[in-house]
Each structure stands twice: as C-alpha cells, then as structure tokens.
Amino acid sequence: MGYEEVLPKPIKEALEKITKIPTYGERGASRLLYNLMKLDLEERRAVVESLREAAESLRPCKECFLLTDADICSVCSDPKRSKRFICVVEESQDAYAIERLERYKGVYHVLGGRIAPLEGISPQDLTVDRLMERVEKNRVREVIIATNPNAEGEATANYLIKLLKSRFASLKVSRVSYGLQFGSLLEFADELSLEKSFENRK
Numbered sequence: 721m722g723y724e725e726v727l728p729k730p731i732k733e734a735l736e737k738i739t740k741i742p743t744y745g746e747r748g749a750s751r752l753l754y755n756l757m758k759l760d761l762e763e764r765r766a767v768v769e770s771l772r773e774a775a776e777s778l779r780p781c782k783e784c785f786l787l788t789d790a791d792i793c794s795v796c797s798d799p800k801r802s803k804r805f806i807c808v809v810e811e812s813q814d815a816y817a818i819e820r821l822e823r824y825k826g827v828y829h830v831l832g833g834r835i836a837p838l839e840g841i842s843p844q845d846l847t848v849d850r851l852m853e854r855v856e857k858n859r860v861r862e863v864i865i866a867t868n869p870n871a872e873g874e875a876t877a878n879y880l881i882k883l884l885k886s887r888f889a890s891l892k893v894s895r896v897s898y899g900l901q902f903g904s905l906l907e908f909a910d911e912l913s914l915e916k917s918f919e920n921r922k
C-alpha cells in the first residue's frame with residue numbers, strides 16, 4: 721500500500737482544505753489538524769463550531785473594512801470616536817492590536833493587504849480609492865499610516881503619504897513607526913512600543 725491508500729480520507733481532505741488558507745502550507749495544516757485531535761471530541765466540536773460561526777458571520781465593515789459581524793463595525797458606530805482621524809492598517813488584526821491599547825479615539829481604514837509588485841498586488845487591489853473618498857467626505861484632519869514596518873509596509877506607506885499629500889494639501893499625514901523587538905508584524909508588536917510610537921508619530 722502506498723501513502724495515498726494509508727492516509728485516511730478525512731485527514732487527506734482536511735489537510736487539502738486547510739492549505740487553501742493563505743500562508744498555510746502542508747506543515748501548518750498538519751500542525752493544526754493533528755493538534756486539534758489532541759482535544760477531546762467535545763472541545764473539537766466547539767473549535768469547529770466557533771470557526772463556522774466566524775466564517776459565516778464575519779464580513780468587512782461597509783465604512784472601514786474592519787472585519788466585523790455587523791454591517792457597520794463597533795468602532796465606526798461609536799459616537800465617541802472621531803471620524804476626522806483615520807488610522808490606516810493592512811489587516812483587521814492590526815487595528816485590533818491597536819485597540820488593545822485602549823487609547824486611540826479615531827477610526828480605522830483597512831487596506832486589505834499591502835502593495836507588493838512581486839506578487840502582483842497594486843494599489844487598485846487595495847481599498848485605497850475608498851480611503852480617498854472617506855478623507856474627502858469626512859473632512860479628515862489626520863491620517864495615521866500604521867502599515868507594517870517591513871519593506872512592503874514602508875513602500876505602501878510612502879505611496880499613501882504621497883497620494884494623500886497631493887490630493888489634500890491641508891491634511892496632516894503621519895507615520896507610526898515602532899521599535900521592532902521581535903517579529904515585524906504590527907500584530908505582534910509589544911504594546912509598549914506600539915504605544916510609544918503613537919505618541920512619537922511624525
């Protein structure tokens with residue numbers, strides 16, 4: 721018997737499905753599946769059920785594209801948050817990392833990625849046009865660019881700064897840059913450096 725016959729069908733199919741998730745290769749898929757199997761049946765069901773719930777109910781906020789279970793996210797619908805400050809992030813998890821600090825009082829704009837010419841991702845593939853519309857419509861005072869501190873995040877930030885400055889002369893545009901203690905993703909930036917960088921934005 722070869723490998724294909726030895727491998728139970730449910731394992732084969734689950735691995736196949738999981739590898740459809742971006743960044744999940746065979747190794748990541750195996751780790752997820754085999755570690756899931758270490759839980760008892762009840763817990764496994766709970767994990768799968770919560771994933772199903774998330775998969776069915778989450779969608780981008782109609783205003784800022786933050787992943788939410790409502791048409792308009794809880795940030796955009798909060799009357800205490802100022803719509804005249806927009807913090808631009810690559811992905812929803814970056815915004816939620818900033819929310820953990822509980823000190824930013826503006827709203828967000830989720831780009832849905834970063835400009836990556838090598839992968840064929842251009843500004844048209846991101847929500848850049850919607851950002852321009854929002855800045856205009858809400859008479860925004862400041863846009864804070866919080867893309868990730870790697871080459872592509874920097875290139876994306878530079879592109880946005882140039883574009884915003886050319887279209888809105890009086891708009892303040894700042895770039896959040898934070899010390900990278902570990903990892904390069906905003907999601908993993910430790911809270912202190914993230915907080916400091918918000919204070920020191922230029």
Ligand SMILES: [Zn+2]
Pocket residue numbers: 781782783784785786792793794795796797
């Ligand atoms: Zn929103």
